[in-house]
Amino acid sequence: VEVLNWFLAALVFAGALPPATGCYQFVLAGLHRFRRGRRTIAPLHPKVAVVIPAWNEVAVLGRTLDHLLALEYPEDRLRVYVVDDASDDGTPELVRERAAQDSRVVHLRRENGGEGKAHTINHGLRQLYEEGWFEAVLIIDADVLLTPSALRLMTRHLADPEVGAVTAYIKEGSNPGNTVTRFVAFEYITAQAAARRAQNVLGVQACLAGGSQLIRRAALDDVGGEIDTSTLAEDTVTTFKVQLAGHRVVFEPFAIVWAEEPGTIDGLWKQRLRWGRGNVQVTRRFRKVWFRRWRGGRLGGVSFGLIWFSVTLMPVFMVLSSVGLITLLFIDRDFSVETFQTFWAVNLGTYLFITLSSFSIDPRAARRSLLQGLAFPGLVSLLVIAYATYPPLLDGLNIEEDSTVWWITILAVYSWLSASMLAAEVVHRLSRNPRLWWLTSPLLYLVGFGPLLCAITAAAYGKELRGAEMRWDKTEKTGKVEELV
């Protein structure tokens, strides 16, 4: 029985692995300064061809071009290629007008579009190779705003011949924002400013941000001169291939790029489902790399594997944790209470460390999304943490042990890690109901943004297992993004 108890306790603590790995990344992020000191960076202005895949982007593309043409970068070393994927909303006219005003802008047109972003990018890359002018390519989304120094801060890393690609710090810049965009703004501090700094320290990057990725020509040559079209995560596949070809990929935290992220739960669900499915596809495609340092180099390192799988397997860890806790409750109630309290004490520690560290890494973004940062795991989870940390909290309710109410309460509390994902799915469905959509914002605070992302990852498993059709659902953009300083 004792062995079984400890096995179940181990299952429970599997649920603490993702936040613990998050803490590990924040510790590494703190050491970023020492990593920077060891690498070569120097002023360098290679000939950069910017490739912008665009399908019906008239609402946002004009400002993107304005920001590109105002970059602190030598004019004769920058060209902007807008690859218009058979747009019919005025995008071609807009680009032609800009091309007439500034010779650095080039309009490329695909008459038969609709194949997706990667095919559109490849159309642009073929043109670049025909011209032969470029020394590096910057692939960006049609809606992003590069800050004036962003490109030159990225290109300085190419002074190191080992560096094959550089990614920028994408920040959520919807103005005015809403609950969803502010949750994303906070999430990006952890997923980008912290996680990518940590990956710099480990010497390996999981993903060149699709919104802004600078690739050296030699590195692009080594991956076949084109972007992968067989998965929904073309940016991650490029990142892996570039690194497996022997190049380094680095993150430049001071190169800021503003982006507009989905402002509705449904929009976010579609975008993240695509990312989640892409991650499952990448996990399978590079299955011979994981935890095999001799084959995958730094991609095969233990630390990187832990970071990757703590994100992609998060729903599995959550379910295992709940199953372990509830089984323990029926086998050994006292031990289950001890395990429950210790588990949530660990969660309290990771929550405090990750939240405070996020505020420390990007105080400006954190100020804007303070409430969302505090409520990221959900108010219900915070109540569970409070109860686990201080059990007398529920004494005032006078719930008699072994009564029906006691059982319902204890089962709800013990299963919350898994139940929160179902609750998030309910919030998603409510958000699509035209009469109940107003409930979604308060419910999102209650359930939490973390559980919502976890639920989307679980949904991505389902889609991949069913072999659902791969569709590129375009994220709707309104052009409300600003440089939020």
Place this chain on the structure above:
Amino acid sequence: VSDHADDEARFAEEARDQERRELWLLARQFLIVVAVVGLLLLRAALV
């Protein structure tokens, strides 16, 4: 990749400023670790 002249002084100052910011980040991370571990130890002592 071709090289190009740049404002060396500005680049050096910018790089130093970024180094300083990264060092402050490390200092804050250290303080946060101490605070959180202290809080958890306090909780363990009290419960």
